[in-house]
Each structure stands twice: as structure tokens, then as C-alpha cells.
Amino acid sequence: MKKLLIFALFACSRGAAQAQQSTPYHLLNTITIGGEGGWDYLTVDPAGERLYVSHGTQVEVVDLKTRKLIGTIPNTPGVHGIEVVPGAGRGYITCGRSNTCVVFDLKTLKPIGAPIPTGPKPDALFYDAFSKRVFLFSNDGGKSTVLDAATGAVLGTAELGGDVEAPATDGRGTLFVNLEDKGEVIAFDAQTLAVKKRSSLAPGEEPTGLGYDPKASRLFSACANEKLVVTDSQTGKQVAVLPIGKGADGAVFDPITGNVITSNGASGTFTVIHQDSPTKYRVVGNMPTARGARTLTLDPKTHHLFTCTADYGPTPAPTAENPRPRPSIVPGTFRVLEYGR
Known part of the structure; x- marks a missing residue:
């Protein structure tokens, strides 16, 4: 039995090592x-060849051609997410401590207008090219603010029924998000904002x-x-x-x-x-x-x-x-x- 146990342990460790090496x-x-300061999301802008990185109360901007830090966007308290809209020449940043969204110019990195009030604890955000909207997802209660991507005008509120994390899109008008507190992934309409499907993630x-x-x-x-x-x-x-x-x-x-x-x-x-x-x-x-x-x-x-x-x-x-x-x-x-x- 002892020899079998030793062999089993060796086989497991060898398998783990092989898996590690094969990544x-x-x-x-x-x-x-x-x-x-701490950090949360980071976002690649392939068109601008930049990497935007959340960092405490500011966003760090890295040039992906040189791998050098080329700028900082300050005054973003409790920054979580960054999203860019190249066609509009602007970007959006969620600020969890102030319940606001900061809009900035992609060329100058300077703010555009005053911060936009959002739902509680804005966290993830997403630019949906199909609907031409920016979604600011709340991580407290599911009231997510929806903006016109070109102007920053508030278009409505998506009632998603939970604490939202991490969006995705099918590119045809349906968005998906995880609900952290409900253990669900949901689909909703980017135009009407109506929830279309809820799926349990248990276990x-x-x-x-x-x-x-x-x-x-x-x-x-x-x-x-x-x-x-x-x-x-x-x-x-x-x-x-x-x-x-x-x-x-x-x-x-x-x-x-x-x-x-x-x-x-x-x-x-x-x-x-x-x-x-x-x-x-x-x-x-x-x-x-x-x-x-x-x-x-x-x-x-x-x-x-x-x-x-x-x-x-x-x-x-x-x-x-x-x-x-x-x-x-x-x-x-x-x-x-x-x-x-």
C-alpha cells in the first residue's frame, strides 16, 4: 500500500508539472x-495602441508600441473600469467612490465636462458598438446607467436585478453580464434594456x-x-x-x-x-x-x-x-x- 501511495503521489506531481509546462x-x-494604490480593470485600445490601467484614484496610460507610460488621467476616485469609443474620440471611466463616470478626450487625456452621476458603486462598463451606447454597471442593486456613446447623455437605467460584473456582447444587440450576488448570468436587450434570460451558474x-x-x-x-x-x-x-x-x-x-x-x-x-x-x-x-x-x-x-x-x-x-x-x-x-x- 505504501509503495502504491508513493507511486500515486509521484504520478500526480508529475502530471501537475507536465500541465504547468504545457501552458x-x-x-x-x-x-x-x-x-x-490598488487596482481593478485594465483595457486594451487596439485602434489607439494603448493600454489603460486602473490605479487607485487615477488611470495609467501605456503606449503599446513602446511599453512606456505616456500619461495619467487623475481625479477618478475608486476607479474600476475604463472603456474607449474611438469613433467619438472619448473614453469613459467608472469611479466607485464618488458614484460617477468621468469622460475624457482620447488625444489629450483631459476631462470632457463634469463627471456624470451613476447608480451606486459603478464597476464594470462596456461600449456596445451595435447600439452605440455605453453601459455603466452597478455592483450594488443592479441599477445600471446607460449613456449615448457619442455625447455622454444619459439615455436610461437598466434594472438588471443584481450586483453586476463583467459584460460581454453577441454584437447583435444582446448583452450578457454575471450577477455576483445571485450566482446567475443574464442576457438583456441593449435597446429596450429588458432582461431576456436568466441562467443559474450553480454549482x-x-x-x-x-x-x-x-x-x-x-x-x-x-x-x-x-x-x-x-x-x-x-x-x-x-x-x-x-x-x-x-x-x-x-x-x-x-x-x-x-x-x-x-x-x-x-x-x-x-x-x-x-x-x-x-x-x-x-x-x-x-x-x-x-x-x-x-x-x-x-x-x-x-x-x-x-x-x-x-x-x-x-x-x-x-x-x-x-x-x-x-x-x-x-x-x-x-x-x-x-x-x-
Whole structure:
């Protein structure tokens, strides 16, 4: 029995090592940003060849031709998401602490007008080219503000019935979002704002990152309990449930490689899952990134992956105002990590 146990442990460790080595991505560049503060989403603008990175109370702008920091958009308290509308020459930023959206000029990076009031805790946002609207998704109660992408005018409020995370689109007028508190992925109409379908993600819990394959009509929801749930976006039926790393907050699908990637901040890994067919998925492996690298974005031109993190210091003592404090962040260590095949 002891020999069998030793052999089994060896086989498992060998299999894990092989999976780790077989992941098709490696670190290409480390882009040092520095400064202080936390982070959330980062967004590639392929037309402008820029990377926008949320960072505390500002947005960092990186030139993807040189991998250099070329500007900063300040006064974005509690920044979460950034979205650009190249045809309108403007970008949009959600500010969770002030319940506002900051609009900025893509050329000058200067603000356009006053911040726009939003629903509570604006988090993710999305520019839908089909409807020519920008959706500012609330992570508290589901009241999501909808803007005219060209002017920033408020067009209405989408009542989505939950705390929204991570949008996607079919490109034909239907948007998809995870509802973190309900454990659901929903579809709604970008024009009427009516919810069209609700699909449970159980056994997945607290979904955040969302990837989408429009060709196969597959949604990929990264859940807090270390599960990726694959859903048929047309029928709402589950297709597969796969294991991922801990602390996932991002998920993307690359149609060129057929890979689904989740960024797992607590594990400090990417989980790479290959779509062998629309009904068959397999975990390729878990590749090391860095602790705290929990969000990611995909450059559709180069198919490179970008995530960000910093070094951690001691965790402050709990207080009545902050009973579960996060670890401190070492000043000057904030950085972007770029991965490719």
C-alpha cells in the first residue's frame, strides 16, 4: 500500500508539472508603473495602441508600441473600469467612490465636462458598438446607467436585478453580464434594456470574470469558488464546469487559439482551458503569474494577455471601521505583466 501511495503521489506531481509546462503562455514584458494604490480593470485600445490601467484614484496610460507610460488621467476616485469609443474620440471611466463616470478626450487625456452621476458603486462598463451606447454597471442593486456613446447623455437605467460584473456582447444587440450576488448570468436587450434570460451558474458561486465565444454561443463565467461555468447563451443550459485557481476576477476567450483564460489573484496563476469543441473543454494547465494579478485583458491584435499587480506588505490590524483589512501595498511596485505564446 505504501509503495502504491508513493507511486500515486509521484504520478500526480508529475502530471501537475507536465500541465504547468504545457501552458502555452510565458512572460514577455514587465511594465513598471510605480506609485501607490490598488487596482481593478485594465483595457486594451487596439485602434489607439494603448493600454489603460486602473490605479487607485487615477488611470495609467501605456503606449503599446513602446511599453512606456505616456500619461495619467487623475481625479477618478475608486476607479474600476475604463472603456474607449474611438469613433467619438472619448473614453469613459467608472469611479466607485464618488458614484460617477468621468469622460475624457482620447488625444489629450483631459476631462470632457463634469463627471456624470451613476447608480451606486459603478464597476464594470462596456461600449456596445451595435447600439452605440455605453453601459455603466452597478455592483450594488443592479441599477445600471446607460449613456449615448457619442455625447455622454444619459439615455436610461437598466434594472438588471443584481450586483453586476463583467459584460460581454453577441454584437447583435444582446448583452450578457454575471450577477455576483445571485450566482446567475443574464442576457438583456441593449435597446429596450429588458432582461431576456436568466441562467443559474450553480454549482458556481459569486461569478465575476466573463468571457464569450460568439461563434459557438458560449459564455465562460469565472466564479469565486474556483469553478469556470460554461453556458449556452442561446438556451441558458450549462455545458461544462471546470476547475480554476483561487481568487479569479477575470476571464477572456481567444477565438484564434480556442483558449479560455482566467486570472486567479489569490493563486497567482492563469488557468488555461482549451475549447476542443463547443461541448468539450479541458484544462491545459495553471501557469504562474503573481499574487494579486486577478484581472486581465486580451489584445485582439497580438493575442497577448495583460494583467497587473504589486508587492504586498503587512496586513493592518482590524478596526471597527475595517474589520477585515487587506494587506498593505508596497509603494512603487505596481506593474503590468504581459504574456504571450
